[in-house]
Amino acid sequence: MLQTAEPLHQSSLHYAPSPSAPISTSAAPVVKPNPPAMTTPDHHHILIVTGPAGCGKSTVAKFLAERYSYVYIEGDDFHPLSNIEKMAANIPLDDADRWDWLILLRDQALAALKQGANGVVVTCSALKKKYRDVIRTARLYDEDPNASVHFIYLRASREVLLARVGGRQGHYMKDTMVTSQLAALEEPDKQEVERLKDVKIVDVSGSPLEVEKLAIAAADQIMADSSSAATR
Numbered sequence: 693m694l695q696t697a698e699p700l701h702q703s704s705l706h707y708a709p710s711p712s713a714p715i716s717t718s719a720a721p722v723v724k725p726n727p728p729a730m731t732t733p734d735h736h737h738i739l740i741v742t743g744p745a746g747c748g749k750s751t752v753a754k755f756l757a758e759r760y761s762y763v764y765i766e767g768d769d770f771h772p773l774s775n776i777e778k779m780a781a782n783i784p785l786d787d788a789d790r791w792d793w794l795i796l797l798r799d800q801a802l803a804a805l806k807q808g809a810n811g812v813v814v815t816c817s818a819l820k821k822k823y824r825d826v827i828r829t830a831r832l833y834d835e836d837p838n839a840s841v842h843f844i845y846l847r848a849s850r851e852v853l854l855a856r857v858g859g860r861q862g863h864y865m866k867d868t869m870v871t872s873q874l875a876a877l878e879e880p881d882k883q884e885v886e887r888l889k890d891v892k893i894v895d896v897s898g899s900p901l902e903v904e905k906l907a908i909a910a911a912d913q914i915m916a917d918s919s920s921a922a923t924r
């Protein structure tokens with residue numbers, strides 16, 4: 693469901709059930725996962741699943757939210773109607789269209805933690821570094837000293853994006869938008885990854901099951917790093 697930007701209310705959040713089976717597509721075999729390695733109850737992670745349209749943000753984020761019993765926030769649900777109309781008309785958003793949306797997603801994640809969520813998974817393309825920086829400001833507004841923002845960037849080729857956006861039914865974002873998404877994209881570079889240490893890059897060219905495994909590895913690493921930092 694799409695909704696215009698509005699303050700957080702319970703119905704806009706998706707509380708995931710306890711960790712259980714992976715979310716599977718009809719094509720993917722259902723394989724029992726190993727139990728989550730660690731869910732670090734003392735740490736409240738905000739996992740932002742990023743990348744251009746069609747890379748698999750919603751698929752991966754739903755899966756992670758279920759696995760770790762985190763709240764799932766679908767970024768597309770928080771666009772103002774004007775943004776949806778633009779994208780549906782094949783007009784790329786610009787910076788001015790995105791700022792309020794990014795701030796809203798940041799605040800929705802913080803509000804979910806304040807309401808008692810263990811952690812939060814948010815989908816947000818966050819195509820440019822300055823957009824990720826807006827979300828990074830969460831720590832300035834956060835009352836919880838154990839909360840932290842992490843980005844899981846889903847890397848995919850143009851061909852993969854085109855195939856996945858093209859294969860998706862009923863979404864306002866059409867494959868004609870992939871070119872503008874890639875033009876705007878600033879992949880997290882070495883400096884951002886090594887200096888800020890809050891980005892994990894996941895290759896999403898494989899099958900849903902392969903991607904699930906890589907996403908779990910990235911999230912488990914985030915949680916392990918937080919635990920070891922806390923004990924230092």
Ligand SMILES: Nc1ncnc2c1ncn2[C@@H]1O[C@H](COP(=O)(O)OP(=O)(O)O)[C@@H](O)[C@H]1O
Nearest residue numbers: 745746747748749750751856860898899900903
């Ligand atoms: N690893 C994968 N392999 C094949 N298809 C995938 C994979 N991940 C997602 N998809 C499919 O690709 C389409 C786009 O995925 P979606 O999660 O909606 O991406 P995004 O949220 O980044 O736009 C959906 O139809 C989804 O089922």
Ligand SMILES: O=C(O)[C@H](O)[C@@H](O)[C@H](O)[C@H](O)COP(=O)(O)O
Nearest residue numbers: 744745746768785790817819865
């Ligand atoms: O699922 C998708 O296809 C994308 O998430 C898509 O809906 C769009 O990329 C973003 O919602 C915001 O737009 P920008 O990526 O242009 O900021």
